[in-house]
Each structure stands twice: as C-alpha cells, then as structure tokens.
Amino acid sequence: MVRIVFPHLRGLRTETRIEYQHWRTISDRGQRAVLEWSKDPDPDTLERKLAEHLALSEPQVPPHLRPRNMAAEEALGSAATVLPAFLQDTAPSVSPARQVNNNNIFMKLPLEIRNMMYQYCVFYPPAKELYHAYYSQQRPRGNGKRTSGVQRSTPTIYLLCKQITREALYMLQRRVFVIDRIPPWLMGHSNPLAICNFIHGDTLQNVRYLELRVAFGEGDYGSGDVWLSLVIDILSTLAPRNSIIELKVLIKIHRVDIRHVWTRELVYYELLLQQLEDWEHKHGNRPCTVQFEHWVIDDPYAYRTGFRNPLIRRHPDPLLWPGSIMECL
Template sequence: MAGQDSRKKLADWRTMYQRGRSKIMKASRDPSARAKLLAEISSLKLAILRMPEPDRTSALLSCPAYLQGGNTGSGPTSDPGPSQIQKIQMAQVSIIPPRSRYSFLTTLPPEIRNMIYGYAIGYPSSRKLYDYYYEEKEKARAKIELRPRSANTKVLRHPNVSLRTPTVLLLCKQITREALSFLHLQTLVIDRIPPWVMGHEAPLSLLDFISKRTMQNVRFAQIKIPLGENDVYRSGKVWQRMLDDVLNAWSERNSLVRLQIMFKISNVTKPNLWLHELDDYEEIVKKFSYFEFKHGLKPGLIRWEHWVLDFEYAYRVGFRNPLVRVHPDPYIWQGSVFEWL
C-alpha cells in the first residue's frame, strides 16, 4: 500500500490535471487567453537536461587542458596571449616533419576539432539502439531462410546484441582522448524500455545495448519513465526491472554529475489503475533516493520532474499555473504518433 506522501502526490497530479484542462478550455473560448497560450507554447524550446555552470565546470576538470577552451562556449576557458600561441605554433612546426604538418591534430584548433567530434560521436537515442537490434534480428532470419531445408532452420528468439565502438574512437590515442572528453559533456537520454522478446517474462537488459563501462562513465543522464499507460501491464513494474540493472552498474562505480528523473503520468482519473501503479512509483523513488544517498558523488545529484499527460497535452507539476506542452513535442512524446495508437 502506497504511503501518505505518494497518495498526496496523486491528489496533486489530479489537481494539476483539472487546472490544465481548465486552462485549455478557457483558451478555446477566450481569444486573448488563446493567444497567450499559443505564445507560451511557441516560446518553449526543445529541452534536454540543462547543465548548470558548476556541474559543467566539474565535468570539464576531467578534460585535457587543450580542450577546455572551446567545448561548448560555456565552460572555463584558457586564452593564452597571442605571443604565447605563436611560440607554440612555431615550436610545433619546427618539431613536426614536413610530410605530417597537415595532420588533423596539428592544423585544426581545438574549437574546430570539437565541432567535428559533435558530428562524429554522441550518445544514440534509445530508438536507434533498439532499431539496431531488430535489424540484426532480421539479418539473422534472412541468413537462415537462405539455408537448404535439410539444415537447422531454427530462428533464435534472443539473438546476441553486438556492441559497436564508434570509428572515431579507434583512430589514435589523442583523438580518442579528445572525443571521449567531448562525449562526457553530452546527455544520455533513456526514454524507452529495451525490446521485449516473445516468451520472456521481462524485456532485455539495457546493458545488452550499452556496455557497463560506458554506463559507468556517463556524466549526465536523463531517464523518462511513463506511468499509468494501461490497465493490463503495470508500467512501473516493467521499468523497475530495467532500472535495477542500471542502478546496479552505477552502484559499483559511477561518474554522474547530474541525473534527471522525469515521470510522465497518464490516466490519473482512473482510481483502480493507480492502486498498484502508485506502489511502483513509490518503489522507483525509493531506489533512486537510496542510490543518491549511498553512491552519489555529491548531495543533490538527482533532479525530479513530473508531467501529467492528457491526450495531446502535457502539464508540468509544481506550478500553480501549469506549464503546457502540446503534441508532438519531442521532449514529452518520443517517436512517431503511430507508437501511441
């Protein structure tokens, strides 16, 4: 049975649901309210985990000194004087042989190299990770169909997921060091559960798609957890199984500077659905709170965010006048509209 605090939060979610609907209904009748709402919605930009300056600074401490001058324009900079730059360039030219003076590392400044790394490396979305699994599964099935009938024609239900290393990390040590430093300033977003293979009681582990070492080196992460999606399968129970693997890996070792947990609350007006879903919500919060207390690198590691979903609208919890987002805002609704039919 959910505790008093969780039941109070459910009441707050329902209140926010009613306020959001009232705001939408008022905008449908009042032209001035409609113009104000449209201006509010259009002013919202695509949002990801916003890193405060202290967090970005602490993450930049792990970067080499020559990278700290032009990561994204908001980190600490080290700008030597023109005479010092000229001395460094003259020293490099005098040391480098003539045939290698036009290499990528010696001719392009760090700012340009970081722009190139932005195109070459980055955390993939959950959709791309899982699409690769299905592509490999289709290739395995096609190979089996090409075999003669006398051969074994069994199709594996759980083909192995082959992990891939970006090519830019296989070139040389310095490029790998620079690219990883750039990657560590990016945000890993987890917004979908892994594929659920037919016949299995739980989805695949997220660590089948992202190696444990990569997870442990993530600095900034954002996890979007939908709750109350349907009456048959408890969304929170399914997410708990997946999050257990992630939290176990982070409990062994983690480099987290900021972790944002976003709950997307659906069907708050169905009391029977939330009899068990509220228990799952409370359990997820307890697990993350215990992880923050036991294994967090600093207090206040986790930031919480709640959104109440109302078909094509979403209302931000925590404001008396709820912040409204409209479908297809990718911050709330990931992927195609057909995924929600």
C-alpha cells in the same frame, strides 16, 4: 481547507497520497486553462499561449544533443573522470617536428573549430536507434536460434588517434544519455532484455549526465512495473562504479483519473522512488545527484507539476516525448 483522501490510497505513504492529489489538481487546472484559451475569439490565442509555455519548459534541442552546464562537474573535480590511462596522458604522442610535417588537415585546425565539428558527430545514440539495431541484427544462427543481444561496436571517431579520441570523449562527456524507451521484449519473457545488451556496462558507468523518462499509467494495467524493472537494471549497473553528475528522472503520468490503474501504479511509484533514494545515498557522487521532473499527460496536452499554474505543452512531442512503452509490446 479539507483534504480529500481517496479510499483506494489508504495503504500508501502520506507523501504519495498528497502527490497523487496534486497531480489530479494540476490536471484540472491545465484542462481549465486550455479551455479558456480555446474560447478566446482570437484563433491564435491557444497557439500563442502554448508557445509561451514551450519557451519556459525546455530548450528545443534533442536531449542527447543538449550540452550541460559544467559548473557541477568542476565542483565535483576529477573524481567523476573515468578514462583509460593512455587517454589521460596529456603529453603529445609525437615530437613537435613530426607534428609540423603531419599532413592531417583536421589536426591543423584550431581547437575551437574542431570542437564545432565534434558537435555534429559526437553524441550518445538515442534509445530508439539502439533498439532498432537489435532488430536489424536478429538473423537466425546455424542452429536456427536468434541472438538475445546486439552486436556493439566503437564509433570510428574514437579509434583514429589519441588526441582525437581524447577531444571527442571530452565532448561526449558533456552530452546527456537519454533512455526513454524500454528495450525489446521477447515473446514469452516476463521482462524486457537487459540494458547491457545494448550499451556496454563500462560505457554506462562512464556517463556523466543520464536522463530516464519513466512512464506510469500507460496501458490497461499500467506500466510502472516494467519501468521499475528497467530502472533497477540500470541502477545495478551503476552501483559498482559510476561517473554520474546528474541523474534526471522525468516521470510521465498518464490517465491520472483512472483509479483502478493508479491503485496499482502508485505502489510501483513508491518502489521507484525508494530505489533511487537508496542508490543516491549509497553510490551518488554528490548530494542531489537525482533530480525529478513530473508531467501529467492528458492528450493532446501535457502539464508540468511543481507550479501553481502548470506549464503546458502539446503531447506527443518528438523532442520531449519520443517514446512509449506500447511501441515495444
């Protein structure tokens, strides 16, 4: 088999060149598959095939509401548990006699029922919601200047009592915090605002399941440099202390056939991988903390790599593809 080497990739690592060629191959196979399904006399063939691939790719639940498999956390032990000291005390805060006379109906419910209720109100806010809060709070101060961050507050459910806080945090730690958009980008600045303007550093360091959805190839000049700066910002916040059990990096690959864009983007792609590898080696709590998933975007479809015949789903999708760098520029 003769391997094609594109001239514009000669300055990159061999692994990167092979991976780029794999993305192009996946794009071609995906396009051919969609074309064949579209030619079928049965008009429902395309939708049926897409539904089959959709069932194989991801559960149809928003990522920030998706519970995680706790086997990895149990194997890791208590090293990843970072809670305030007063919440780690499992002893009841009041005497049994006082608990019986307590008029709090919620606490009289079985724990299983309370956990079902927490499912509806305990989760990390989507990135879009965090950033919208910033815009809604941008009112000029007395000197006419605007603030550069967002006013952060603790949700009420974590302020009610020790027991509710402990139970709610237990549920929150099984959620996935998803960052799928870049923070707001102020006019005249070379980079978007730091992530800690929107989520406190201590909160980010207590996240156990983090998912970054990084986009390459968006815009006329690509988007890798912007996402690289955001990922570096996040990793630097997690470097001093973190509780990460799984850091999933979902990479969206746009317009893979445009050479002048990817000559530049692949450089940032290599830098991104290097940053993640270094962080995992120095600060990861266990091996294989960082997990990757690649999707080649070819509107109106997306093809997942890693398979001989790619998984195919529609793009955009409000669950898997909720954000774009172009929405924040």
